[in-house]
Amino acid sequence: MSVADQAPRFASPVDQRMWSERIPAPWWILGLILLLLPIVANNFWLFQIMGWTFILGMIGLSLMFLAGYGGMVSLLQMSIAGLAGYMVAILGPSGAANVSLGLSWWIVLPAAFLIAALFATMCGALAVRTDGIYTIMITLAIAAAFFYFTRQNYSIFNGYSGFNLVLPPKLFGVNWRDPLPFYYLSLACAALCYGAVVYLARSPFGLALQGVRDNPRRMAALGFNVTAHRVAAYALASVFASTGGILLVWQNAQIAPGTIGISSAIDVLVVAVVGGMRRPLGPFIGAFIYVLLQVFSTDILGFFGFSADRFKLIIGIGFLAIVLFSPDGVLGLWDRWRARMAARKAATTGGGA
Amino acid sequence: MNAPVVSSRMNVPGAGNASSGNALELRGITKMFGALAAISDVTLSVKPGERRAVLGSNGAGKTTLFNCITGDFLPTAGLVRFFGEDVTVFPPHERIRRGLRRTYQISSLFTGLSVMDNVYLACCGVSRNRFSLVRPRPDDALVQAAEILVEAVHLTADKDRLVGELAYGQQRQLEVALALSGAPRFVLFDEPAAGLSPTERAELVTILTSLPAHIGFIIIEHDMDVALRVADSVTMMHNGRIFKEGRSDEIESDPEVQELYLGGGHAHH
Numbered sequence: 001m002s003v004a005d006q007a008p009r010f011a012s013p014v015d016q017r018m019w020s021e022r023i024p025a026p027w028w029i030l031g032l033i034l035l036l037l038p039i040v041a042n043n044f045w046l047f048q049i050m051g052w053t054f055i056l057g058m059i060g061l062s063l064m065f066l067a068g069y070g071g072m073v074s075l076l077q078m079s080i081a082g083l084a085g086y087m088v089a090i091l092g093p094s095g096a097a098n099v100s101l102g103l104s105w106w107i108v109l110p111a112a113f114l115i116a117a118l119f120a121t122m123c124g125a126l127a128v129r130t131d132g133i134y135t136i137m138i139t140l141a142i143a144a145a146f147f148y149f150t151r152q153n154y155s156i157f158n159g160y161s162g163f164n165l166v167l168p169p170k171l172f173g174v175n176w177r178d179p180l181p182f183y184y185l186s187l188a189c190a191a192l193c194y195g196a197v198v199y200l201a202r203s204p205f206g207l208a209l210q211g212v213r214d215n216p217r218r219m220a221a222l223g224f225n226v227t228a229h230r231v232a233a234y235a236l237a238s239v240f241a242s243t244g245g246i247l248l249v250w251q252n253a254q255i256a257p258g259t260i261g262i263s264s265a266i267d268v269l270v271v272a273v274v275g276g277m278r279r280p281l282g283p284f285i286g287a288f289i290y291v292l293l294q295v296f297s298t299d300i301l302g303f304f305g306f307s308a309d310r311f312k313l314i315i316g317i318g319f320l321a322i323v324l325f326s327p328d329g330v331l332g333l334w335d336r337w338r339a340r341m342a343a344r345k346a347a348t349t350g351g352g353a
Numbered sequence: 354m355n356a357p358v359v360s361s362r363m364n365v366p367g368a369g370n371a372s373s374g375n376a377l378e379l380r381g382i383t384k385m386f387g388a389l390a391a392i393s394d395v396t397l398s399v400k401p402g403e404r405r406a407v408l409g410s411n412g413a414g415k416t417t418l419f420n421c422i423t424g425d426f427l428p429t430a431g432l433v434r435f436f437g438e439d440v441t442v443f444p445p446h447e448r449i450r451r452g453l454r455r456t457y458q459i460s461s462l463f464t465g466l467s468v469m470d471n472v473y474l475a476c477c478g479v480s481r482n483r484f485s486l487v488r489p490r491p492d493d494a495l496v497q498a499a500e501i502l503v504e505a506v507h508l509t510a511d512k513d514r515l516v517g518e519l520a521y522g523q524q525r526q527l528e529v530a531l532a533l534s535g536a537p538r539f540v541l542f543d544e545p546a547a548g549l550s551p552t553e554r555a556e557l558v559t560i561l562t563s564l565p566a567h568i569g570f571i572i573i574e575h576d577m578d579v580a581l582r583v584a585d586s587v588t589m590m591h592n593g594r595i596f597k598e599g600r601s602d603e604i605e606s607d608p609e610v611q612e613l614y615l616g617g618g619h620a621h622h
Contacts, residue, residue: 204477204485204495211463211474218461221423222531223449223478232484 034187038180047179049295051251053288054190058244060271060283062237065197068277069206070233071213074127075265076139079146080120080238081245082260086150086157087112088166088246089255095165099158105169109246116242117235124234128227143265151257162256166249177250186247190284193240197280200236209233270315274322276329285330290315375434376401376539376569377422382431384417391417392593395431401538403569404561406580406601409590415573416458418590419541423455424448436538450479452538456528456545458573464517468508471516472499472530479535498534506530506560522553529560540570546579558582581605 038046059081066072092108094100103111127138150157168176168185176185200206208229211219216226249255258264267290275286293300297311306313326332375398382395392414399405407415420426422433424445433441440448463471476495477483489496503512506526511519516527525545532540542561546554554576561572561583574580580587587604589597597610604610 199488200486203488204474204482206486207466207470207474208477208483211466214463214465215461217425217445218457218463219478220445221425221449221455221457221461222475222534223446224483225444225446229484236486 031191038183043179046183047251049291051179051182051186051247053284053291054186055244055247055251056268056271056287056290057284058190058193058247059241059268060275060287061193061197061280062239062241062244063268063272064277064280064283065200065237065240066233067272068279068282069201069209069213070230072128072230072233073132073136073269074139074234074237075136075143075269076120076123076127077237077241078265078268079143079260080116080123081241081248082150082255082264083119083146083245084112084116084238084242085245085249085255085259086163087115088249089163090156092166094163095254096158096161096163099154099156100163105171112246113239113242116245117238120238120241121231121235124231127234128230140262140265143260144262147257147261150260157257160257162254162259163249164254166253166255168250177253182251186251189243189247193243194280194284197240201280205229205232205236270319272329274319274329276331278328279331282329282331289318289330293318374401374437375399376403376436377571378432378434379418379422380432380434382418382421382428382433384414384421384426385429390593392421392590395590395593395595397588397595397598399539399569399571401436401569402567403586404584405569405571406584406587407571407573407590408575408577408580408587408604409596412592413590414593415590416543417593419455419543419571419573422448422541423453446478452536453541454532454534454537454539455541456532456543458543458547460521460524460528462516462524462527462531465515467515468503468512468519468527469496469499471527472502472534475499475531475534476502502530502533505533507556522549525549525553526557526560529557533564537568540568542570542572542574544573544575546574546576554579577605 037050041050059077062080063074063077066074066077088108089096089100091101091103091111092105093102123139123142126142127135130138150162151160153159170176174181176182201210208219208224211222212224212226212229219229220226248259252259271286271290272283273286274289275284276282293314294311297314300314301307301310322329326336328335377397377399379395379397382397383393384391395414395418407418409415417426421428421431424440424443424447427442431441432439435448435451435453438451440451463474466474473489473496476498477485480495482495500509500512503509506529508523508526508530511523516524519527525548529542529545532542545561546557549557558579561570564570572580572584581601581604584601587597587599587601588595589604589610597604597607599607
């Protein structure tokens with residue numbers, strides 16, 4: 001993998017066009033569709049399918065940032081999201097009044113982001129000294145430890161039952177858990193996170209992170225502290241995961257150890273791989289496919305006479321197919337299809353190579 | 354793998370005095386790979402602004418010596434001082450931030466980035482901007498510094514091309530540009546002329562000889578012509594040891610050197 005896979009080829013570190021001119025037409029169309037979707041879509045689609053897609057996409061995006069740009073495959077991102085979600089439940093109001101502190105949102109939210117970032121930094125400091133399969137193993141171990149800890153600890157994490165009735169604050173008099181406001185809230189957060197990753201990829205930090213992925217030794221010889229850069233990437237990625245985690249708690253109105261179990265941690269990896277790990281859009285596409293499969297698996301499986309809880313079978317087969325046929329995920333398929341179309345067009349018009 | 358053990362300062366002769374006025378000072382540097390000594394007991398000092406050529410056949414230990422100076426390897430024994438400061442156990446990036454630079458024998462560039470981006474990254478590495486989350490503006494000081502460096506190695510016309518698309522000679526020139534980012538005080542050039550055409554060699558010699566006088570360097574070079582034109586002094590290495598040192602003209606006419614290097618044994622180029 002080289003830096004070119006991610007970095008669009010700009011004339012220089014600086015692109016001089018207006019920001020609006022730099023966004024290609026398909027993006028405007030996609031944005032318009034997403035903005036106007038509530039006109040045609042029902043509440044189930046807005047809240048369950050799209051809301052969940054954006055949330056899962058943001059958590060997957062944090063993995064994409066680490067793995068695609070930094071070359072670090074972390075299975076921790078669901079735990080980080082879960083910790084932020086847990087912090088909202090623990091510090092803010094919830095149904096478990098004996099455990100929750102009931103602080104107001106403007107303390108709870110920054111604290112949740114901060115605690116999750118601290119956790120991510122500490123775990124990152126452990127994980128970045130390893131490579132490849134060992135990074136996966138160490139982050140999986142931490143994720144498993146955190147899962148069992150939340151299940152057994154009652155004084156902070158309220159053990160097996162977790163927290164229910166965790167509701168978003170009624171800011172501006174809006175009930176943000178209503179389908180329409182929640183759709184726009186999660187859409188806005190997802191768009192912000194996506195934009196942040198795209199922007200950061202071309203900042204000195206992001207460029208250097210891709211340099212560290214491709215040639216750490218050379219980066220050290222240019223004056224970069226490779227270890228510090230990798231740890232900082234974990235801290236930064238935690239912001240995207242935390243945003244997803246907090247929205248997840250609000251959407252479900254509850255959080256319990258099951259939310260952050262090993263299978264959820266692996267689901268994040270599946271989402272990122274299926275969508276494509278090389279570009280920030282990948283995890284959102286992967287999340288959309290995952291959510292559709294999960295929600296409609298009852299019907300699909302019922303059609304073939306299987307029980308509905310076999311939906312992981314479909315996901316698993318899909319994952320295998322993607323890994324076998326398109327290592328860059330669905331986006332990779334799309335790229336290849338476009339390249340083939342372009343080649344065909346060039347051939348028919350008699351154009352050069 | 355045996356852990357590198359850096360000998361205590363006490364065992365090294367002359368380690369007590371603080372600043373000796375040298376840009377680079379090596380004392381008793383030894384690097385073992387298992388039982389094999391890649392370099393043994395190399396003691397060398399280079400003054401600020403001095404240009405030194407290191408000559409020797411393949412396997413003489415020249416690149417290993419560079420790796421010990423930059424910290425890519427920790428020496429098994431010995432002491433490295435950079436402008437009076439003991440940097441023997443410093444990680445590479447700490448040495449780079451103190452003004453040490455190097456190029457690589459085999460081009461080690463970011464082939465998927467443009468020429469400008471490569472040089473810009475190098476400029477970020479030695480500035481406080483390296484963790485910046487803000488994209489640079491066109492008038493950013495580091496962007497401008499990068500433009501100047503690209504100009505200095507004659508790559509302005511190709512500055513927006515991907516490095517992977519550049520001709521080999523241009524990649525070598527870019528290597529040199531990366532090594533001159535920020536405020537270099539001392540540069541290690543590892544065979545910068547390898548594989549270059551005669552015209553490109555001449556261009557490289559111009560770039561090296563027109564470096565500001567305060568920037569000293571060590572150059573590993575098989576091409577005696579290039580080496581003797583850019584260097585004031587020469588260190589000959591053989592089998593991991595220093596074999597001879599002297600002014601360029603002395604070395605050129607030394608019969609022993611003629612025998613070993615210029616005579617039958619030089620199959621390089």
